Every structure is written in structure tokens, then in C-alpha cells.
Amino acid sequence: MKRWIPGTALLVAISVTAACGAGGREEDEPAGSTVGITETSIKIGGHFPLTGVAAPGYSEIPSGHKAYYDYVNAQGGINGRKIEFLVKDDAYNPTNTSQVTNELVLNDEIFAMVGGLGTPTHGAVVDYLNDAKVPDLFVSSGSLQWGDFPKEKPFTFGWQPDYEIEGKIIGDWVKDNMPDAKVGLFLQDDDFGRDGEKGVRRYLEDQIVAVAKYSPGNTDVAPQMAQLQAAGVDLVLGFNVPSYTALSQLVSLRIGFKPKWFYSNVGSDPALVGSLLARFSEGAVTDGASMLDGVMTTEYLPGVDAPDDPWTRLWQKVWDEHGADGELTNYRVYGMSQAYTFVQALQAAGENPTRESIVAAIEKSGASFEGPGLAPFRYTKDSHLGISGLSVLEIQKGVGKALTPVLVTDLGDAPIEEDDSAARDAPPENGLPNVKPAQ
Amino acid sequence: MSRFLAMPTTRRHLLLALGALVVVVLVLENTSQFRNAQFAAMAYYAIAAGGLTILTGLNGQLSLGHGALMAVGAYTTALLLQEPDSALPLVLVLVLATVVTLVVGALVGVAAARLHGPYLAGATLALAVAIPGIPLYFSETLGGDQGLRVRMPDIPVWLDDAVYFVTGQGLTPTRFLAYLGWLGVIVVFVLLANLARSRVGRTWQAVRDDEVAAELAGIDLGRARVLAFVVSSGCAGLAGGLLALSTRLAAPSGFALTLSLLLLSAVVLGGLGSLTGALVGAALLAFLPQVVTGFGADLGLTDVQAAEIAPLIYGLVTVLVVLLAPAGLAGGLRKLIHWRRGT
Secondary structure: OOOHHHHHHHHHHHHHHHHOOOOOOOOOOOOOOOOOEOOOEEEEEEEEOOOOOOHHHHOOHHHHHHHHHHHHHHOOOEOOEEEEEEEEEOOOOHHHHHHHHHHHHHHOOOOEEEOOEOHHHHHOOHHHHHHOOOOEEOOEOOOHHHOOOOOOOOOEOOOOOOHHHHHHHHHHHHHHHOOOOOEEEEEEOOHHHHHHHHHHHHHHOOOEEEEEEEOOOOOOOHHHHHHHHHOOOOEEEEEOOHHHHHHHHHHHHHHOOOOEEEEOHHHOOHHHHHHHHHHHOOOOOOOHHHHOOOOEEEEOOOOOOOOOOHHHHHHHHHHHHHOOOOOOOHHHHHHHHHHHHHHHHHHHOOOOOOHHHHHHHHHHHHHHOOOOOOOOEOOOOOOOOOEOEEEEEEEEOOEEEEOOOOEEOOOOOOOOEEOOHHHOOOOOOOOOOOOOOOO | OHHHHHOOHHHHHHHHHHHHHHHHHHHHHOOOHHHHHHHHHHHHHHHHHHHHHHHHHHHOOOOOOHHHHHHHHHHHHHHHOOOOOOOOOHHHHHHHHHHHHHHHHHHHHHHHOOOOHHHHHHHHHHHHHHHHHHHHHOHHHHOHHHOEEOOOOOOOHHHHHHHHHHHOOOOOHHHHHHHHHHHHHHHHHHHHHHHHOOHHHHHHHHHHHOHHHHHHOOOOHHHHHHHHHHHHHHHHHHHHHHHHHHHOEEOHHHHOHHHHHHHHHHHHHHOOOOHHHHHHHHHHHHHHHHHHHHHHHHOOOOHHHHHHHHHHHHHHHHHHHHHHOOOHHHHHHHHHHHHHHHO
């Protein structure tokens, strides 16, 4: 025994001295962090569900990002820097999101997180990213928490219209155009459903006769549909993800429930819902997309159903030149549109961007970025919320037909106004944004 | 070596623990922050797997519900840390998480003690399915599907200063968590190792090997089973608390059935009933996916393909281990050493 004590003591002593010898504590870096940036490159990353239940559709978003960055890099990059985009799979599980975000920030040393997807998943890392002062740009989720709290989360920015303004615009439209409808809500039981309901209730408080919620993961929605049917609902407003659009359609078909349907933008992609319908019904539904004929939804980006739109033409060209396998889809358009906004932010941050300066640049000039979005961004010092409006449309044969001009609003009491100004722009000739540095 | 082996068990384990502490300090101080985070993950997997390997390997009870028990520990930790400024000291929070899970484990254990083999597996499976549903039902207090955020309290100033004095490096939150986790591993493993070699451990083995013989020898079967389940749940609770701190979140999707199955597979891969095996299994869980995905990306696979290759490799490793080293990686290694000594 006695021989062991000195041996262990010696080991401890060695470990202590080996690790000792640091001088005084480091001073704070003066001019801001340039982690992830070199003279010739800039490294960014994001977490997406590439495997698992949420992968259909969403796994295509990063491929859109990549195609657009490759397109930018082929034209020399931004200020001589090529953009490198790292994609990590979190399988839509927050525990994994935490691990892959550690990997991105600590191991790959990314400059910024761009487009991290999902409300529960990104919620697990938003505090960490802000504590580590990593720009957390353009979260792929419409939860209010990314944009409504710039004091607590100074490095986080939303991108798509938040669910509350989407709810407001839907509610206002229904009140004006279907004043006699008995409205039932079909909600995902998280921020998505909650924020949407808040917006809708502002206009439809008297018309709502039933509220049914589902938990993601539980694929049986028969009780919810039966509840809505029993309440005599003739218009269902769905704040749900695409797989639940398909499930609600199949179940209501089975129980003979035939209301009008109005799905939020998140859950209404006709191509994806169509393929999910075919899969869930095990082939019984062959022409899934046509099941959505007459369904109403909203739109804030021109999609693949408008091939003549100048933005869609640009995305088609980018995808043909730099895309991976497969067709251009609305999810890839979404990814490319986010990538376009990131390039604008990078340009606004000037020749030598830092983590702090890109945040300041978006706050300063983000509201004037002209992009594919139908409505302008709301970025200021006091709001990090994204696109400010959308238009209501009806799906016919997989193509959206606009029922309203672009409607723009903000949280709370802000009025809903028509504003087509941002919808009429077109991308520059070379497909690269041209934003001046914000001083 | 022979002197070391001849020592009283407790003293030997304490000495091993001291050596392990030195290794932990050396490793954590000399690896990157990212590796620190992975080591923190390995620590909570190791604690949970350690508890499970005692239950399954030593006492012969199969549990498919340990992921759910981890959820109990994680949610307890999250609830206790909702007000980070006024919260209890972190160590106390983790102890409370362990105790709460222990109580839940005792309740389950009483039911489980009456069941055998596949029936026990079925009952614990129900636990794994049911517990993640609780936060969905009480979504007001437990955060529903989005779960509860966990904000780690600030590192105590005295600790930060002490570590700085000793190592010359400031204590980052990641490294702090890794230390906390590994301290937990050392404490738990010393306790488990002592327990396994004590009278209690021998009763557990007796119950596993032959119930009738054990009962004839005067062992209360039910009591032995419940006790094993309780000890094992306590480990799961601590592991869950550490998991919540590391991932900064307690959400139902983090504790799906797959977590329970992963833990069981880690225990089997490492070697059933062996604490070293639990450590090896935990290392596989923490490091294999990231390493394989990185390797796949280096080979030029697309992101989706690289992400899909990790579960494939994990499955292949499992098949190979079961075929080539039925006693698990740790058992196989031990056999190899004995065989080489023998020749």
C-alpha cells in the first residue's frame, strides 16, 4: 500500500505542473470575433433533420443552401471569400441538436449558424449560441421567440413570417370572406399552434367553435377530426406540419367529414403532401396533389408552381447548374432564398465582417434587403422578426391561385395593410445581391 | 500487481478511483472543448449503462425503461433549475434528481419484482412509452413537446479560481460539465463496484442464477430484485440530470424508446455485468456517430448519406461483437489477455 501513495502523489503532481504555467488571464478581444473567417473563406453551418420522421421535405432545405452558395462561389464568392456550408443531422431530436451544435461551434468553428431548423430543436441551442456570441441567423421556424426578444437573444434572427402574423392575416381574411363559417382549429401543441391561435383569435374569437390539438409523433388524429366534426365545423384552420395535413385529409375522408380546409404555409406544400398521402394510404390515393384542390393556404415566397416568376427562374438556373440530384422543390427554393438573405447580410457587414458586425449590419439595413420574399423584413434594433407579410391563395391542381394581394402586418394591434412593393422586385442580372456595406 | 490485487476491495476501488481522477483531469485539460462536450455525454451514458449493467448482468432483470427513468431525472433537474438565480447548489439538485428517480424506480421495482423475462421487458417497455407522454399531458408545467429549457447556474467563483490556480486554464461551462459528469462516474462506479462485491451483490447473483436455490438459502427474492431496481434507477436519474444539463433541455423527444434500447445495446456491446463494459459501451454511444459521420463526409458522401451511415455502422458493430465476442468488447479483451498469457 505504502508504495502506491507516493506513486499516485507523483502522478497528481506531474499533471498539475504540466498544466500550469499560464500567464495572466487573457484580455477581451477588442474588435469582435472573426472565428470561421479567413482571407479566402467563410465557414457557416446549420442543423437539419436529414434522417427520421421530419426528413421528408425538410432535408431538401440544406441542398438549396448549398446550391446557391456554390453558385456564389463560382462567381468568386463575397469579397473574395468562398462560403462553406456545413450541414449536421439532428433527426429532429433536441438532444442531437445540442450535440451537433457543439460540434459546429467548438469543433468546426463556424462563423455563424444559418437556417437551423425546428422550434423544439433550435430551442435547445438558442441560449447557448447567444451565450457563445455566435450569430444565429434566419432560423427555419416561425416561432416568435427568435425575433421578439432581441434584448435577451441579441444574436438570433427569425426569417420566415412568424406564426402570429400568419394567424392574424388568415383570421382577418376569413372574417371578411367567410363571416358565417363555423371555424375549428387544428393545432400542433407547441409554439406553432399557440402563436397561430393567438393571431387567429384576434379576429375570429366569435366564430371559433372547436379547438383540437395534436402532439407531434402521435399519428392518430381520428379523435381530433371527430371532435371537429361533432362541433359542426365547416372551416378547419390547420396550423400543422405536412405529414399532419396528409393524416387529417385521410382521416376526414374516412369519417365523412367534408369541411373547407385552410392550412398554414408550413403544412401545405402540394407536392410533399401529395406524396405523403400516397404513402400513408398505401397506394389507395394515387393522385394526392388533387386531393388538395380547393384548399386554402398562404404564401410568402414565389414557389415552383410559378415557373415564370423572375426569382423562380433564378432558382431553376442555380439548381440546374449547381444542384444535387432531384428536381427543384419548394423546400429547395426556401433554402436558396435563405442563402440569398445570408449573402445580403454578409455584404452589408462589409469587407471585414465580424460576428458582432454582421448582427449590427442586419439590424441597420436588414429592413431594406430586397429578396424573393413577398414582403419586406422587419429587422431593426428592437425586432429580429423576419418577413412581414404573406398573401392568401387557393390551391388548384397543385398550383396556388392568389386570392389577395400581399398583406403586411406586425405583432399585436398592428393593422393589416396591402403592400405589393416587395413582391414586384426581380433579382439582379447575375443572380447575386448587391447590398452596400452598412456603416 | 499481486499486492494490489491482495488489497481489501474497498481500498483497491478507492485507489483505482484516485488514479481515474488523475486520468480524467489529464484528459479533459488536454482535449478541445468539443471533445470535452463528448466526454460529458460519455459520462452520462456511462452512469446510466453502469446502473443497467448491474441490474441486467448481475440480477438478471431486463429493463427497457431506463430511458424513461432518465427522463424523470432530467425533468426533476429542469424543474429545480427554472429560477437559476435562486436555485439550489448544482450538486444538491443532482442528488435530488437521483432521489426522485430512486423513488419512482422503487414503485416500478415492486411491480417488476413479480415479473420475469419477457413480461418484465413488457412492463418496462410500457414505462418507456408512457413517461414521455406525461409532459405532453401536463404541458403547462412541463413544457409539452418543446420541453423545459435548462439553464446551467453560473460556475461558483471559488471553483473557477481554484481550477485556474491548479491548471492555468479558465473553467468553461463545457469543461465544468465534463468534470461534474466524470466525478459522478467515479463516485457511482466505486459504489456499484463495492456493492457488486459485497453480500448484496452476491445475493443478486444468487437470485439470477437459481431462484429456488437462493430462496432455500434464505434470500428474500422480491427484496433483492426491488433493491437492484432501485439502485439502477438512481443511476438513471443522475444520468438524466447530467443529460439535461449537457443538452440544456428536457424534452420528451430526447427520451424516446430508442434511448432505452441504445443503453441496452451499449451494455451488451461492452459486456453484460461489467462496469468496464459499460464504460466501453458509453464511449461507443458518445463518439461513434460523430466519428463515422465525419469519416463518411471525408469519403465524399452527401450529407444525407453520411448521416444515414452512422446507424448502419452501429448495427454492423453490434452484429460483429455478438458473433465474435459474445461476452462483449470488455469480455473479449479480457479473454484475449488471458489467452496470450496462457500461451
